[in-house]
Amino acid sequence: MIHADNLTVQYAGSIGLSTITAIQSLSITVEKGEFVVVVGPSGCGKTTLLRVLAGLERPASGNATITPTDTHRPPTAMVFQNAGLFPWMSVLENVAFGMRMQGIRGPKRYALAQEWINRVGLSRFVDSFPSQLSGGMQQRVGLARAFAHNPEVLLMDEPFGALDAQTRLVLQETLLDLWKNSDTTVLFVTHSIEEALTLGDRIVVMSARPGHILAEVAVTFPRPRNVMALRANPDFGKRYADIWEILREQVDLAQKEH
Ligand SMILES: Nc1ncnc2c1ncn2[C@@H]1O[C@H](COP(=O)(O)OP(=O)(O)OP(=O)(O)O)[C@@H](O)[C@H]1O
Numbered sequence: 001m002i003h004a005d006n007l008t009v010q011y012a013g014s015i016g017l018s019t020i021t022a023i024q025s026l027s028i029t030v031e032k033g034e035f036v037v038v039v040g041p042s043g044c045g046k047t048t049l050l051r052v053l054a055g056l057e058r059p060a061s062g063n064a065t066i067t068p069t070d071t072h073r074p075p076t077a078m079v080f081q082n083a084g085l086f087p088w089m090s091v092l093e094n095v096a097f098g099m100r101m102q103g104i105r106g107p108k109r110y111a112l113a114q115e116w117i118n119r120v121g122l123s124r125f126v127d128s129f130p131s132q133l134s135g136g137m138q139q140r141v142g143l144a145r146a147f148a149h150n151p152e153v154l155l156m157d158e159p160f161g162a163l164d165a166q167t168r169l170v171l172q173e174t175l176l177d178l179w180k181n182s183d184t185t186v187l188f189v190t191h192s193i194e195e196a197l198t199l200g201d202r203i204v205v206m207s208a209r210p211g212h213i214l215a216e217v218a219v220t221f222p223r224p225r226n227v228m229a230l231r232a233n234p235d236f237g238k239r240y241a242d243i244w245e246i247l248r249e250q251v252d253l254a255q256k257e258h
Pocket residue numbers: 011012013020021022040041042043044045046047048049209
Protein backbone atom coordinates (compact mmCIF):
# COMPACT_ATOMS: atom_id res chain seq x y z
CA MET A 1 0.00 0.00 0.00
CA ILE A 2 2.88 2.34 0.89
CA HIS A 3 6.24 1.98 -0.71
CA ALA A 4 9.30 4.19 -0.33
CA ASP A 5 12.42 3.22 -2.15
CA ASN A 6 15.80 4.82 -1.51
CA LEU A 7 14.03 8.04 -0.61
CA THR A 8 16.05 11.21 -0.07
CA VAL A 9 14.41 14.51 0.84
CA GLN A 10 16.16 17.85 1.14
CA TYR A 11 15.12 21.33 2.17
CA ALA A 12 16.70 24.35 0.58
CA GLY A 13 18.46 26.42 3.25
CA SER A 14 17.63 30.09 3.69
CA ILE A 15 20.11 32.62 2.27
CA GLY A 16 23.57 31.77 3.58
CA LEU A 17 22.50 28.37 4.90
CA SER A 18 23.32 25.09 3.22
CA THR A 19 20.79 22.53 2.05
CA ILE A 20 19.38 20.31 4.79
CA THR A 21 19.09 16.61 4.07
CA ALA A 22 16.13 15.53 6.16
CA ILE A 23 15.85 11.93 4.89
CA GLN A 24 18.53 9.88 3.19
CA SER A 25 18.13 6.54 1.40
CA LEU A 26 15.04 5.49 3.32
CA SER A 27 13.16 2.42 2.19
CA ILE A 28 9.95 1.11 3.71
CA THR A 29 6.98 -1.01 2.66
CA VAL A 30 3.62 -1.04 4.41
CA GLU A 31 0.99 -3.65 3.54
CA LYS A 32 -2.65 -2.84 3.08
CA GLY A 33 -4.48 -2.78 6.41
CA GLU A 34 -1.27 -2.69 8.45
CA PHE A 35 -0.77 -0.31 11.40
CA VAL A 36 2.86 0.82 11.34
CA VAL A 37 4.34 3.16 13.93
CA VAL A 38 7.40 5.31 13.27
CA VAL A 39 9.63 6.36 16.18
CA GLY A 40 12.82 8.36 15.97
CA PRO A 41 14.65 11.28 17.58
CA SER A 42 13.43 14.84 17.12
CA GLY A 43 14.31 16.27 13.72
CA CYS A 44 15.02 12.90 12.06
CA GLY A 45 12.50 13.42 9.28
CA LYS A 46 9.32 11.70 10.51
CA THR A 47 7.00 14.57 9.60
CA THR A 48 8.89 14.94 6.33
CA LEU A 49 8.21 11.29 5.50
CA LEU A 50 4.48 11.75 6.04
CA ARG A 51 4.49 14.97 4.03
CA VAL A 52 6.17 13.27 1.09
CA LEU A 53 3.62 10.45 1.20
CA ALA A 54 0.79 13.00 1.31
CA GLY A 55 2.27 14.67 -1.77
CA LEU A 56 3.19 17.86 0.10
CA GLU A 57 6.97 17.56 -0.46
CA ARG A 58 8.93 16.26 -3.38
CA PRO A 59 11.78 13.77 -3.02
CA ALA A 60 15.26 14.89 -4.12
CA SER A 61 15.80 11.32 -5.29
CA GLY A 62 14.21 7.90 -4.92
CA ASN A 63 10.47 7.66 -4.60
CA ALA A 64 7.59 7.29 -2.16
CA THR A 65 4.26 6.08 -3.42
CA ILE A 66 0.85 5.09 -2.20
CA THR A 67 -0.94 2.63 -4.43
CA PRO A 68 -4.69 3.19 -4.30
CA THR A 69 -6.80 0.05 -4.43
CA ASP A 70 -10.25 1.65 -4.34
CA THR A 71 -11.03 4.61 -6.60
CA HIS A 72 -14.05 5.54 -4.46
CA ARG A 73 -11.89 6.34 -1.45
CA PRO A 74 -9.45 9.26 -1.06
CA PRO A 75 -5.90 7.87 -0.99
CA THR A 76 -4.70 9.74 2.12
CA ALA A 77 -5.69 11.93 5.03
CA MET A 78 -3.39 13.45 7.64
CA VAL A 79 -4.00 13.96 11.37
CA PHE A 80 -1.74 16.34 13.31
CA GLN A 81 -0.90 17.01 16.95
CA ASN A 82 -3.20 19.99 16.83
CA ALA A 83 -6.60 18.69 15.72
CA GLY A 84 -6.73 21.50 13.15
CA LEU A 85 -10.48 22.04 13.36
CA PHE A 86 -12.14 25.03 11.73
CA PRO A 87 -13.00 27.27 14.70
CA TRP A 88 -16.02 28.81 12.99
CA MET A 89 -17.67 25.44 12.28
CA SER A 90 -19.61 23.27 14.71
CA VAL A 91 -18.41 19.75 15.51
CA LEU A 92 -20.96 18.36 13.03
CA GLU A 93 -19.84 20.72 10.27
CA ASN A 94 -16.17 20.00 10.94
CA VAL A 95 -16.70 16.24 10.61
CA ALA A 96 -18.94 16.62 7.56
CA PHE A 97 -16.59 19.04 5.79
CA GLY A 98 -14.28 16.47 4.16
CA MET A 99 -17.27 14.56 2.85
CA ARG A 100 -18.59 17.77 1.28
CA MET A 101 -15.31 18.02 -0.61
CA GLN A 102 -15.86 14.43 -1.78
CA GLY A 103 -19.30 15.39 -3.15
CA ILE A 104 -21.37 13.38 -0.68
CA ARG A 105 -24.83 14.99 -0.52
CA GLY A 106 -26.17 16.90 2.50
CA PRO A 107 -28.45 14.47 4.36
CA LYS A 108 -26.13 11.49 3.89
CA ARG A 109 -23.13 13.59 4.83
CA TYR A 110 -24.67 14.76 8.08
CA ALA A 111 -25.99 11.29 8.94
CA LEU A 112 -22.50 9.81 8.47
CA ALA A 113 -20.88 12.66 10.41
CA GLN A 114 -23.33 12.09 13.26
CA GLU A 115 -22.49 8.38 13.28
CA TRP A 116 -18.74 9.00 13.60
CA ILE A 117 -19.32 11.63 16.28
CA ASN A 118 -21.35 9.08 18.24
CA ARG A 119 -18.55 6.54 17.88
CA VAL A 120 -16.01 8.90 19.45
CA GLY A 121 -18.45 9.59 22.29
CA LEU A 122 -19.30 13.20 21.50
CA SER A 123 -22.98 12.91 20.58
CA ARG A 124 -23.87 15.62 23.09
CA PHE A 125 -21.47 18.06 21.48
CA VAL A 126 -22.49 17.97 17.80
CA ASP A 127 -23.50 21.62 17.88
CA SER A 128 -20.57 22.83 20.00
CA PHE A 129 -17.70 24.81 18.56
CA PRO A 130 -14.05 23.71 18.92
CA SER A 131 -13.27 26.49 21.42
CA GLN A 132 -15.88 24.98 23.75
CA LEU A 133 -14.10 21.61 23.82
CA SER A 134 -11.05 20.33 25.73
CA GLY A 135 -7.92 19.33 23.79
CA GLY A 136 -8.83 15.66 24.10
CA MET A 137 -12.35 16.29 22.82
CA GLN A 138 -10.97 18.29 19.91
CA GLN A 139 -8.72 15.41 18.97
CA ARG A 140 -11.73 13.06 19.17
CA VAL A 141 -13.39 15.29 16.59
CA GLY A 142 -10.18 15.10 14.55
CA LEU A 143 -10.37 11.28 14.64
CA ALA A 144 -14.06 11.29 13.68
CA ARG A 145 -13.30 13.62 10.80
CA ALA A 146 -10.38 11.50 9.58
CA PHE A 147 -12.37 8.25 9.61
CA ALA A 148 -15.47 9.90 8.11
CA HIS A 149 -13.24 10.95 5.23
CA ASN A 150 -12.53 7.22 4.81
CA PRO A 151 -9.03 7.42 3.34
CA GLU A 152 -7.17 4.29 2.30
CA VAL A 153 -4.11 5.51 4.20
CA LEU A 154 -4.19 7.56 7.37
CA LEU A 155 -0.99 9.50 8.08
CA MET A 156 -0.91 10.47 11.76
CA ASP A 157 1.74 12.86 13.08
CA GLU A 158 1.92 12.67 16.89
CA PRO A 159 -1.87 13.06 17.11
CA PHE A 160 -1.90 12.53 20.90
CA GLY A 161 1.40 14.27 21.67
CA ALA A 162 -0.18 17.30 23.31
CA LEU A 163 -2.60 15.39 25.54
CA ASP A 164 -2.25 14.43 29.20
CA ALA A 165 -1.34 10.82 29.93
CA GLN A 166 -4.82 9.60 30.88
CA THR A 167 -6.58 11.25 27.96
CA ARG A 168 -3.95 9.81 25.71
CA LEU A 169 -4.64 6.24 26.84
CA VAL A 170 -8.35 6.65 26.29
CA LEU A 171 -7.83 8.10 22.83
CA GLN A 172 -5.48 5.25 21.91
CA GLU A 173 -8.34 2.91 22.75
CA THR A 174 -10.74 4.99 20.66
CA LEU A 175 -8.36 4.97 17.71
CA LEU A 176 -7.96 1.18 17.84
CA ASP A 177 -11.73 0.82 17.98
CA LEU A 178 -12.28 3.08 14.95
CA TRP A 179 -9.49 1.45 12.98
CA LYS A 180 -10.58 -2.14 13.73
CA ASN A 181 -13.17 -2.52 10.98
CA SER A 182 -12.21 0.40 8.79
CA ASP A 183 -9.91 -1.29 6.26
CA THR A 184 -7.52 1.63 6.71
CA THR A 185 -3.75 1.43 6.53
CA VAL A 186 -2.10 3.61 9.20
CA LEU A 187 1.33 5.18 9.39
CA PHE A 188 1.55 6.71 12.86
CA VAL A 189 4.39 8.87 14.21
CA THR A 190 5.04 9.09 17.94
CA HIS A 191 7.82 9.80 20.44
CA SER A 192 6.27 7.35 22.87
CA ILE A 193 7.53 3.77 22.77
CA GLU A 194 4.55 2.75 24.94
CA GLU A 195 2.18 4.23 22.40
CA ALA A 196 4.00 2.50 19.56
CA LEU A 197 3.76 -0.89 21.32
CA THR A 198 0.11 -0.34 22.20
CA LEU A 199 -1.02 0.53 18.70
CA GLY A 200 1.25 -0.97 16.08
CA ASP A 201 1.60 -4.20 14.16
CA ARG A 202 5.15 -3.13 13.50
CA ILE A 203 7.48 -0.40 14.83
CA VAL A 204 9.94 1.27 12.54
CA VAL A 205 12.89 2.98 14.24
CA MET A 206 14.49 5.89 12.38
CA SER A 207 18.05 7.13 12.80
CA ALA A 208 19.03 10.68 13.72
CA ARG A 209 19.01 13.08 10.75
CA PRO A 210 19.42 12.39 7.89
CA GLY A 211 16.76 9.83 8.68
CA HIS A 212 16.73 6.29 7.45
CA ILE A 213 15.29 3.09 8.86
CA LEU A 214 17.49 1.54 11.53
CA ALA A 215 15.31 -1.30 12.68
CA GLU A 216 11.87 -2.81 12.28
CA VAL A 217 10.28 -4.61 15.19
CA ALA A 218 7.15 -6.74 14.86
CA VAL A 219 4.60 -6.25 17.65
CA THR A 220 2.80 -9.51 18.16
CA PHE A 221 0.39 -8.72 21.00
CA PRO A 222 -2.98 -10.16 19.96
CA ARG A 223 -5.87 -7.90 18.98
CA PRO A 224 -8.24 -6.59 20.12
CA ARG A 225 -5.85 -5.02 22.60
CA ASN A 226 -6.80 -3.76 26.00
CA VAL A 227 -4.67 -0.68 26.40
CA MET A 228 -4.43 -1.03 30.20
CA ALA A 229 -3.93 -4.78 30.39
CA LEU A 230 -1.18 -4.61 27.80
CA ARG A 231 1.01 -2.52 30.08
CA ALA A 232 0.93 -5.21 32.75
CA ASN A 233 2.19 -7.79 30.26
CA PRO A 234 5.85 -8.66 31.06
CA ASP A 235 6.61 -8.81 27.33
CA PHE A 236 5.58 -5.17 27.09
CA GLY A 237 8.45 -4.09 29.33
CA LYS A 238 10.88 -6.32 27.52
CA ARG A 239 9.90 -4.97 24.12
CA TYR A 240 10.12 -1.44 25.48
CA ALA A 241 13.71 -2.04 26.59
CA ASP A 242 14.64 -3.54 23.19
CA ILE A 243 13.37 -0.52 21.30
CA TRP A 244 14.83 2.01 23.73
CA GLU A 245 18.22 0.39 23.33
CA ILE A 246 18.09 0.99 19.56
CA LEU A 247 16.66 4.49 19.91
CA ARG A 248 18.80 5.82 22.72
CA GLU A 249 21.99 6.26 20.75
CA GLN A 250 20.09 8.14 18.06
CA VAL A 251 18.48 10.44 20.59
CA ASP A 252 21.94 11.23 21.98
CA LEU A 253 23.24 11.93 18.47
CA ALA A 254 20.31 14.24 17.72
CA GLN A 255 20.84 16.12 21.01
CA LYS A 256 24.50 16.73 20.23
CA GLU A 257 23.58 18.28 16.92
CA HIS A 258 21.53 21.00 18.62
N1 LIG B 1 10.36 23.63 5.68
C1 LIG B 1 11.59 23.31 6.09
N2 LIG B 1 12.66 24.04 5.68
C2 LIG B 1 13.92 23.71 6.07
N3 LIG B 1 14.19 22.69 6.89
C3 LIG B 1 13.18 21.94 7.34
C4 LIG B 1 11.82 22.20 6.96
N4 LIG B 1 11.02 21.28 7.55
C5 LIG B 1 11.85 20.49 8.26
N5 LIG B 1 13.13 20.87 8.13
C6 LIG B 1 14.31 20.20 8.74
O1 LIG B 1 14.30 18.85 8.33
C7 LIG B 1 14.64 17.98 9.41
C8 LIG B 1 13.51 16.97 9.61
O2 LIG B 1 12.35 17.65 10.06
P1 LIG B 1 11.01 16.91 10.46
O3 LIG B 1 10.02 17.93 10.83
O4 LIG B 1 10.63 15.95 9.38
O5 LIG B 1 11.50 16.08 11.74
P2 LIG B 1 10.65 15.22 12.79
O6 LIG B 1 11.29 13.88 12.86
O7 LIG B 1 9.21 15.28 12.44
O8 LIG B 1 10.93 16.01 14.14
P3 LIG B 1 10.00 16.11 15.47
O9 LIG B 1 10.11 14.79 16.15
O10 LIG B 1 10.65 17.18 16.27
O11 LIG B 1 8.62 16.44 15.01
C9 LIG B 1 14.89 18.89 10.60
O12 LIG B 1 16.27 19.05 10.74
C10 LIG B 1 14.22 20.19 10.25
O13 LIG B 1 14.93 21.28 10.79
